[in-house]
Amino acid sequence: MAAKSYNISELDNKLADRRYHLADSNPEFTQKILKTSRTIANMCYQCGTCTGSCPSAPRSSYRIRLFMRRCVLGLENESLTDPDLWLCTTCYSCTDRCPRDIAPTDVIMAMRNLAFKRDIIPKNFLQTVQLIYNSGHGVPNNDVNRAARTKLGLPADPPTTHTYAEFIPGIQKIIDHYELKANADRILKGD
Amino acid sequence: MHEYAFFLGCIAPNRYPGCEASAIKTSEKVGIKLLPLKGASCCPAPGAFGSIDLNVWYAMAARNLVLAEEMKKDITLICNGCYKSIWEVNHILKHNDELRDNVNEVLAEIDMQFKGSIDVWHLAELYYDEKICGVQKIKDSVTTPLTGAKIAPHYGCHLMKPQKERHFGDTENPMWFEELIAALGCEPVQYRNKMQCCGAGGGVRGYDIVHALDITNEKLINVREVGADAITEVCPFCQLQFDRGQIEIKEKFGDVYNIPVLHYNELLGLAQGMSPQDLALDLHAIDCTPFLQKVL
Numbered sequence: 001m002a003a004k005s006y007n008i009s010e011l012d013n014k015l016a017d018r019r020y021h022l023a024d025s026n027p028e029f030t031q032k033i034l035k036t037s038r039t040i041a042n043m044c045y046q047c048g049t050c051t052g053s054c055p056s057a058p059r060s061s062y063r064i065r066l067f068m069r070r071c072v073l074g075l076e077n078e079s080l081t082d083p084d085l086w087l088c089t090t091c092y093s094c095t096d097r098c099p100r101d102i103a104p105t106d107v108i109m110a111m112r113n114l115a116f117k118r119d120i121i122p123k124n125f126l127q128t129v130q131l132i133y134n135s136g137h138g139v140p141n142n143d144v145n146r147a148a149r150t151k152l153g154l155p156a157d158p159p160t161t162h163t164y165a166e167f168i169p170g171i172q173k174i175i176d177h178y179e180l181k182a183n184a185d186r187i188l189k190g191d
Numbered sequence: 192m193h194e195y196a197f198f199l200g201c202i203a204p205n206r207y208p209g210c211e212a213s214a215i216k217t218s219e220k221v222g223i224k225l226l227p228l229k230g231a232s233c234c235p236a237p238g239a240f241g242s243i244d245l246n247v248w249y250a251m252a253a254r255n256l257v258l259a260e261e262m263k264k265d266i267t268l269i270c271n272g273c274y275k276s277i278w279e280v281n282h283i284l285k286h287n288d289e290l291r292d293n294v295n296e297v298l299a300e301i302d303m304q305f306k307g308s309i310d311v312w313h314l315a316e317l318y319y320d321e322k323i324c325g326v327q328k329i330k331d332s333v334t335t336p337l338t339g340a341k342i343a344p345h346y347g348c349h350l351m352k353p354q355k356e357r358h359f360g361d362t363e364n365p366m367w368f369e370e371l372i373a374a375l376g377c378e379p380v381q382y383r384n385k386m387q388c389c390g391a392g393g394g395v396r397g398y399d400i401v402h403a404l405d406i407t408n409e410k411l412i413n414v415r416e417v418g419a420d421a422i423t424e425v426c427p428f429c430q431l432q433f434d435r436g437q438i439e440i441k442e443k444f445g446d447v448y449n450i451p452v453l454h455y456n457e458l459l460g461l462a463q464g465m466s467p468q469d470l471a472l473d474l475h476a477i478d479c480t481p482f483l484q485k486v487l
């Protein structure tokens with residue numbers, strides 16, 4: 001059935017577009033998110049339960065429901081350049097409550113992965129990569145803590161990569177396989 | 192004795208070593224032996240690493256899993272963030288051939304292979320599990336009941352959620368942690384929005400500390416409202432957010448709570464007769480003394 005005509009060509013075009021794509025939508029973006037997030041994001045019917053469950057929503061302009069719509073519409077630029085993308089605490093409240101059994105949290109994670117591919121990433125995430133690359137730990141030991149550990153009868157350094165540094169080259173190989181350290185260094189240097 | 196490879200993570204051993212010491216000592220009293228998982232790394236941090244590239248997150252967590260597979264031991268751990276990485280990647284790789292093959296291709300470069308031969312448990316769930324320990328056994332291990340203290344339970348997010356992929360049941364108003372707390376002789380209290388996040392996760396603590404603290408502040412208001420003497424949790428990262436977070440909240444918003452924050456293992460340690468010195472409670476940002484005077 002043809003869409004009803006309103007004699008406004010722009011509106012008619014939009015109504016004829018059964019996938020509701022806007023001029024700047026990228027259908028591939030939606031597909032990429034579906035694959036990485038492993039959730040049925042395209043089933044979102046915009047009920048808003050996710051935003052209503054979100055601890056970040058009441059204290060910012062971050063709206064998870066908006067990101068869900070952007071995902072369905074393929075609005076790549078709008079999604080990846082919005083600083084609110086980084087305000088999700090990944091608490092999974094939205095995921096547990098979504099009546100469509102979607103995991104909006106994983107949609108956010110997928111979008112963040114795609115943002116990183118375009119060098120869009122907050123610094124603190126990259127600093128964690130550097131710390132783990134060098135020591136195996138995202139939060140490494142320090143002298144105050146070593147003294148406290150000794151008093152407790154624990155070894156000054158835990159039996160992790162801190163004690164067994166011979167495991168660090170293996171970790172670096174994994175991270176280098178994905179060129180994560182090189183990219184982190186490059187992006188941080190450019191800032 | 193049930194033996195497990197003890198995955199430490201970062202914040203417990205490197206910021207709150209009392210969590211590690213108490214895990215080792217308290218578990219031994221209920222028939223669980225924790226063996227060092229030599230050469231383990233950061234889990235890696237699910238918020239930071241997962242946000243950048245999920246594939247690296249899978250591979251790095253898989254390396255930690257393989258270390259335990261080589262020991263032929265299940266892993267136990269004491270941090271919800273570690274649980275998210277180690278439990279979930281184990282689960283994903285066991286069920287997704289494509290992702291497992293990708294990970295194994297990378298692990299082959301360091302002569303490792305993920306087999307999927309072990310399971311991963313949070314120590315708190317082992318404490319609750321009748322087959323391993325159970326609430327009664329915890330109760331029987333108590334020598335110094337923490338009578339008179341009102342304790343606010345904080346479940347955190349990544350242990351139980353997402354519910355469909357986990358095995359803990361209801362995530363709207365669970366009560367199993369309260370049972371573990373009551374076993375120590377203290378009174379678990381209910382407060383508004385108990386299941387709300389601490390605010391730190393997903394890289395938000397590093398990205399926008401004021402935003403993260405504002406979430407923490409809301410929880411603290413709700414905890415204070417019911418007159419809790421302390422907060423207890425099963426996640427050193429939540430612990431850091433509530434404990435150091437109270438100092439930061441004072442600086443940034445001027446709100447003062449002074450509510451001590453103890454990991455469940457630390458609380459259990461006290462109830463089993465460990466001293467505050469044995470638990471390095473002096474490393475906590477919020478002074479635990481008023482709470483200790485009340486219960487000891």
Ligand code: SF4
Nearest residue numbers: 044046047048050098
């Ligand atoms: S709760 Fe689920 S269906 Fe409802 S708007 Fe959010 S993602 Fe869409």
Ligand code: SF4
Nearest residue numbers: 054088089091092094
């Ligand atoms: S997982 Fe993220 S989007 Fe979902 S409720 Fe929590 S903070 Fe909000």
